[in-house]
Structures are given as C-alpha cells and as structure tokens.
Amino acid sequence: MNDRRTELAANLAMVEERIVSACAAAGRKREEVTLIVVTKTYPASDVRLLHELGVRHVAENRDQDAAPKAAACTDLSLMWHFVGQLQTNKVRSVVTYADVVQSIDRIRLVSALSAAAVRAGREPVCLIQVALDAESGARGARGGVAPDGIEELATAVAEAPGLRLGGLMTVAPLAGPYAGRQQAAFERLLEFSSRLRADHPAANMVSAGMSSDLEDAVAAGATHVRVGTAVLGVRPRLG
Template sequence: MTELTDPADPGGRKAELAANLAQVEERISAACAAAGRKRDDVTLIVVTKTYPASDVRLLHELGVRQVAENRDQDAAPKAAECADLTDLRWHFVGQLQTNKVRSVVTYSDLVQSVDRDRLVTALSAAAVKAEREVGCLIQVALDAESGARGDRGGVAPDGIEQLARLVADAPGLRLDGLMTVAPLAGEYAGRERAAFERLMDLSTDLRRAHPAANMVSAGMSADLEEAVAAGATHVRVGTAVLGVRPRLG
C-alpha cells in the first residue's frame, strides 16, 4: 500500500521531526534512568533558532510546549506568527541587548541569559509596562573562575548572589534559577559533567536564599546526558531535533 504524502508537508518534515524527537526522548529517558532520576524531572526545551515558524507549529503538533530563541529579530515575528498556540512557552537564550528588551518581553515567558544589572533594570521596566511577569535565569560564566572568559556572556559565579537579589526585588520579574553553557576554555573545557556539577553546587547555594529559584538549565544536543547526570532540570536541544536547516524558498 502506497503511503500518501501530506499535501501540507510534502517533504515529510513532520515525520523527520517526530523521529528526531523520539531519539532525543530516548536519550533523555536513558540518562534519567542511569542517574536514578524520574523522566518527569527533566524538561526538554527545543531551540528553534534559525528555523521557520512552520517548524514550531509542527513541533507543537508533536507535543512540544517549550521552545527557545536567541535573536529577537528572528524570534519576534516567529512568536507573532504562532500567537494562536497559547500553551507554547517561549524562552530567550541569547545575549540580550537592552534596546531589544521591550520587544522580547512581549513574547518571552522566560529570559535565560540575565547577566548584568543594567539588563535587569531594563527587563523590569519593560515587563511592568507590558503588564507581564517574566521569569529570569541568571546565566553563569563558569570559565570566568579560571580567567578564561569566553564571549558567550554570563556573570562570574561570585556575582550570582548580588544579581539574584536584584532580580528577586525587581517588579515584573521572577527569579527562576540558573543557566550555563559548557565552557570552551578554562578548567572546564572538555569536562562538561564537571561544569554542570559546579552549576548544581551554585544552584544549591542560590536556593538557600531563594528556595523557589530551582530551575537549572544546562546541556544541549552534544552534552545533554552529562547535564541530566549532574541534575539539570531543563535541557536545551536544537540540532538533535531540527537537524540541518531545510532550504527555504
């Protein structure tokens, strides 16, 4: 029997995404089992940056409810195009310039890249004006501990406490936890598990003063197993789900 091609998806993109999601789900489930954790302890965020809104809609049909973007100029129109998907949660994960904040708070439910006082002030003012509460993760630059500061943004570990207090006290903002990207330099280069374990230690310290700030976002396509093993609550996966970007028009 010949399978009919969906006229709305002639290239079989939905089937491709479904297969990739299933593989990522297997990886997360296996990592949770190996770590003695429940599968429900880890939330998958699909990083849809550079991919079209049509992929976001297909992912939603496949059960994905959390997606992430890193550039406002791409994210804002995409979020607007998917505005009818009211149960979709948008995360902003890129370095955020203050002049983009007003736009970002209109669609982002959570900003994972909070790393400086001025950004907190701008986010708070924009969130209040938009009459929204925006969740915030403090992005931690673990390479800063060894003086090998990269270009991915983030606050040094010794700056977390002060920045967390600022977020917690800011109108319109909610302190949700910490985020990091595995360092490419410094003492944690090539040691993703150790990096994520260090982030978990910092999360424990943070939760002493802010018990509700229990979200730990770490791990991507290449190192999600290490993040789950360390205790991450959220993993950010792009390539393993979306693959190589399809040619557009």
Template structure:
C-alpha cells in the same frame, strides 16, 4: 510538510529516548527533566509541527528572528524562552513574548527587563546565566554570563525587581578555562551554585544546562531543563 513532520517526529523521539535513558542511569524520573527545543533559524512552520508533536517549550536566541515567529505562533500554547545574549535595546521587544529570559547576566539588564515587564503587564521568569569560563577578576564570560562571584548580587536584583521572577540558573558548557571539554564537571559546579542560591531563594529551582551534544551529562548532574536544537531540528539546509 509530511516529510518534515516525519523527520521532526523521529528526531524528537530519539532525543526523548536519550533523556529517558539518561534519567534512568542516575535514578531520576523522566518527568524531572523538561525538554526545551531551540528553534533558532528554523521557520514558524517547524514550531507548529513541533507543537502538534507535543512540544510546549521552545527557545530562541535572536530577537529579530524570535519576535515575528512568536507572533506567527501566538495562537499556540507555548512557553517561549530567550536564551541568547540580550542587548538592552531589544528588551522591550523580547518582553512582549518571552516567558523566560535565561541569559540575565548584569544588573543593567535586570533594570531594563523590569521596566519592560511592567509596561507590558507580564511577569518574566529570569535565569541567571553563569559563565564558568570567567576568571575571578572577570565580570562576564566570552559567551555572556556573570562570573560565579556575581551570582548572589544579581539574584538579589532580580528578586527585588517588579515584574520579574527569579527562576534559577543557566549555563553553556565552556569552550575555554578549567572546564573546557569537561561538561559533566561544569554542570556539577553549576548544581553547587544552584544549591547555594536556593538556600536564600527556595523557588529558584530551575537549572538549565545541556544541549544536543551533552544533554546526558547535564541530566546526570541534576539539570531540570535541557536546551536541544540540532538533535531535534537537524542541520539547516543551505538556502537558495
């Protein structure tokens, strides 16, 4: 446990240095960027160590992993983000622990989340996942997310849904399409969409972009949240 704590502390410090340097490079305050540690595939014991090290925002992408982990860490003051593609049959479970769902990409999911939030008596923050690889004729991207043309309609649906709060936008740097291999340009584009969204929904000011390999580009573009997994937790060793 001591070795793992040292490993996580060192990795976390290195990521903090990267974020601070990225902020300084573009004249941003470090406090403007929130680090979310993506703990997918890692045990609840790691989440507890991260909490001891000061982490308060964690993310998961699979309900079957997240639900038991959130329950095991229910005594900790953590904010849980769900960042994976979410099927409607998992919504009831996710609504029990997720403070934010960052992967909202269709009206049907909004309806399901709203119903689940009302049943649990919780308010769930929602980020609209934008698929920058989706063509104008495509409804969604290959890795989830609504096409840019669908942001406004989906935002209106979230804003009107009981139990939900429109938080802002999220994206994953695309592997295909015009922004493939160009994360800074992709994140700049997301910021343009964020500006338009905030014109009608001023409180929807979260911009979640950037991961272990491209957090600097996200910070430079103006992201408010970065989602970092491997750079903090390392490559998971083989089991068995």
C-alpha cells in the same frame, strides 16, 4: 510538510529516548527534566509541527527572529524561552513574548527588563546565566556572569518589579578549567543552584546541556535541557 513532520517526529523520539536513558542512569524520574527545543534559524511552520508533536517549550536566541515567529504562533500553547545574549535595547520587544529569559548577566539588563516588563504587564521568569570560564567580575566569552556575581544579580532580580527569579543557566565553556569537562561544569552549576535555593527556594530551575551533552546535564541534575540540532537538524549557515 508531511516529510518534515515525519523527520521531526523521528528526531524527537530519539532525543526522548536519550533523555529517558539518561534519567534512568542517573536514578531520576523522566518528568524531572523538561525538554526545550531551540528553534533558532527554523521557520514558524516547524514550531507548529513541533507543537503538534507535543513540544511545549521552545527557545530563540535572536529577537529579530524570535519576535515575528512568536507572533505567528500566538494561537499555540507554548512557553517561549529567550536564550541568547540580550541587549538592553531589545528588552521591550523580548518581554512581549518571552515567558522565560535565560540570559541575565548584568545589573543594567535587570533594570531594563524590569521597566519593560512592568510597562508591558508581563512577568517573565529570569535565569542567571553563569559563565564558568569568567574571572571574577568579568563576563564569559558566550555571555554570563562570573560565579562570584550570582548572588548580587539574583538579589536584583528577586527585588525587581515585574520579574521572577527562576534559577540558573550555563553553556558548557570552551575555555578555562571546565573546557571539555561538561559534566563537571554542570555539577558545579548545581552547587551554585543549591546555594541560591538556600536564599531563594523557588529559584529551582537549572538549565544546562544541549544536543551534544544533554546526558551530562541530566546526570548532573539539570531540570531543563536545550536541544536544537538533534531535533531540527544541522542548521543552515547564516549569510
């Protein structure tokens, strides 16, 4: 366990150095960017070590992994982010532990999440996931709503009981006009965020960037970066 703690501490230090450098290059303050460590496929013991090392935001993308892990860490002061594509039949479980749901991409999901949140007495923050590779009215290959669907979804979240509109999230697209152009993609997301804040001033979260492109996200103005591999190591292949 000490070896693992040492490994995580070293990796966190390297990621922190990258964020500090990216903030300096962009003329931003370090405290403007929140690091979310994506702990998917890794055990609750790693979450505990990360907490010891100062991490306060962790993310999961599968409810079947996240629910037991969150339950095993209820004594820790953590913000749990759900970042995966979310099926409506999982929302009742997800709202019991997720403080932030970053993958809102359809009205039906808003309705289901709202009902479950009210029933559970919870009020998760919701981010609209924007698919920069999606045509009008469609969803992206990795989830997310097309840009022209942001306004309708944001209004639905803002008006839904038990939910709070937090902002926008994206994953750098693998296809379409922004493929291989991460910073341009993230800058586009910031444009959408600016428009969103005109009607919803409190919706100021912009979640973008992962291990390979966090610098591009910071340069574009992201408020939250989601880093997994660079902190926890290369993930074991599943099944």
